[in-house]
Amino acid sequence: MKKWFKPAALIALAVSLTAGGASVASAASSLKGKIVINGSSALLPLTLQAKSEFQKLNPKVKISASAVSSIAGPQSVRKGIADIGAVDWDASMDVPGFKKFDGQVANPVAVTVFTAVVNKNVSVSNLTTKQLQDIFSGKVTNWKDVGGSDANIVVVNRKFGSGTRVNFQLKALEGKDFMTKGDNYKETGSSGDMKTAIETTPNAIGYIDLPYVTDKMKALSINGAAPTEKNVLNGTYKVWGIGYFMTKGQPTGATKAFIEYIQSAKFQNGSLKKLKFIPLAAVK
């Protein structure tokens, strides 16, 4: 309906039909600025989609979005190289393994569903929490021990600092430790790398956020519940978390406008759901 943040002084309801030529050209005032975003690779597709839509409303706002890991988000804000740090947990509070980032404000943007995934050649479709704990700790090493074929399990883990790893460990493994080394163990640096590893490694198991799941892998049910929005909302699927945009203090200017756009009903109910995230309002 309206341009997002055109100055109020420019808001004129009347439409004039002017005969003759154009007025003298000069740049119209509108929201300007540059927003640098870094952090969670799980949130990057969402950020880039929002960027594409937001820039059509505010062409003079340049948005530079990159990703490496969740912890790099608030670190980038603290270091002063990003305006927004995308992270898969509330980094303004202590969480296991990570201290809070003082002075940063956690702006919630999306609910992310995380899922255990396996290579297409794995016949198992459901694992219990105990089975997941045993596999990711290295206690169970063969698929036949959890109802699958006789084949060694390849465990693919995310590196320390990953928000997906934090959420998966807390909610799928209920805090149990990961294995850290072994012949059939590997670590990946980003959601994209995890996707590639699972797609291309027979007998592999890993975990990823739902938007990254492709038809070249299989998302597992956990304790009989498939990783769907419906099961998150009815409480049967527990492995989800809220993604945040961390800012140094309360956001202002273009950064504030961009966060408000992502939090708007139009984006939350539209593109955000299309990308298989869950609107914030759905879990309140």
Add this chain to the structure above:
Amino acid sequence: MVMKKAIAATILAAALGTAAAGTAGAAQLSSAATAKAVTAKAVALTVKQSVFVVNYNDVQVRTALSNGETLVSVRDLSAAIGAKLSAVNGYTTLTLDSHSFAFKTGVKQASVDGNIINLNQAAKVLDGTAFVAVKPLVQALGGTMALKDGKLAINTIKLLAGGDNARFVNASQAIVSVETDAKRTDYLVDVATGKSAELLSSEGGSDLIVAPGGAKAAYTDAEGAVYVIDLASKQTKQITSDTSIKTELVWSADGSAIYFLQGDKGSVIAKVDIATGTISKVVEDKVDYKSALSVSPDGKKFAYLVTTPPKATADGTDLDKDTVAIDASGEQVQVNLYDASVEKPAAVALTSAKDDKLFVVSPDGSTVYYVSVADENANATVVSVDKDKKTATLLAEGDVEELVLSGGKLYVLTAVSDAESAIYEVDPATASKKLMYNVSASASGLAVNGSQIIIALEDGLYVNANGAWKPVTR
């Protein structure tokens, strides 16, 4: 509704009865006498045929001038505005949407939505039909009145509230969306009258993408399944239940297929056959972050943007050291062209400049037009690039805000001052441009269908009709 009419009539009767409490006989006598006097007096009034402009259409109605007021045939006006007429116990009730107007000939009061109002003069019977003063009747039914070209213009169409994101379906209709916190409802709106009808209500569905010809539209639900809705019958058909992420839908020129970008990163260009629901991959080159897809009429050429994000690195071994770094030297958004008709198809980057590229359109899948934003302090311009990577600036008037393609021509909304924006038509074949309109700086949401233009202002959507802007939503 019948109950409501009856109640309205009862309330009116009760109110009139109260005035004669305790003297029912006298009241009846008085009422009968009044009616008789009115009927006798009415003989002197002249009934004539008049032309009203009712909901933008000329309509013949019978009128009479009485005591300086225009009376209108209740039957004629109710037919013109689509109100329902009913009679209960001598009271006539008109109902339109949520409003009602009940009256009795010879009585100087009426019931409006159940509340009694006084009339300047009682309803009369002339030439065997009831006449009521037009103004209180129209106002009671929620309509507005104005003089237009010497004719009385009556509008009872309720404009859609909160409409946004207009897309033309054909010359007379547009799809308009209304967003709430919980859902989005799409309406078909008659752009001539503003009359709207609900088309589809969805939670998490994509925008409706109108097919060539305007007979149907496609959308995805929140799970990614693709549907097509017939815009005339409003019947919806699921085309595929495939739940892969589909970020953009583009109709084929013949309406037989829908192309889409597949996956969370839009890495794959795929298409679904409307008749069979079969999905096939068209371009799978492992290049992530495609967007703004255009497809040539022959389905062979694909133009799109490719975003290369900055490269970020972090050594997470010592969190307190903040070793994170962002290298933005390779960050860019470029127009790519993929020609599937050549022997060894491969994507070719047509552009190399590091400007932001918005509102990308391509009528033929080869020459691409877009809004170029070099930086926040430079005016945005309309730029073209052809398959040979030759770029040209097509429009540099003002600070370009939006670009749409319609009928092979480009329509540009550009800010020309702090108070005004302008709408230009650009013919890409000749690079000629024509200023069409100057509009408020708050204008946005440009939609074009031939000579018809819809824009969004702060208080609703407006359509240009013969040089004048007319509201289609509020």
